[in-house]
Amino acid sequence: MLALLDRWSGSDTVVLIDAAAAVGTPGSIHRIESVAGELPAGLGLLSTHSVGVGEALALASALGRLPARVIVYAVEAGCLEPGELAIRVTTDTRG
Secondary structure (H helix, E strand, O other): OOOHHHHOOOOOEEEEEEEEEOOOOOOOEEEEEEEOOEOOOOHHHHEOOOOOHHHHHHHHHHOOOOOOEEEEEEEEEOOOOOOOHHHHHHHHHHO
């Protein structure tokens, strides 16, 4: 996640798509938007990474490297086992 800071350097708008730990129905898609550096509360709660999207955005903001607009699509995964994730997310979102 921290490598994202370098990848979006100089960008005005960034769109992130990430698998998320299920808190509802697997395959559900949550759209979360940050405009002008304001981060939605609880953004880190959905991430499957040890350093999640919320933490990466907060760090970018603290360093003055946060794009003006960030849109996150968090897709709830039914299974987070290695090798299974892509297959299950794809199947669940086709619904």
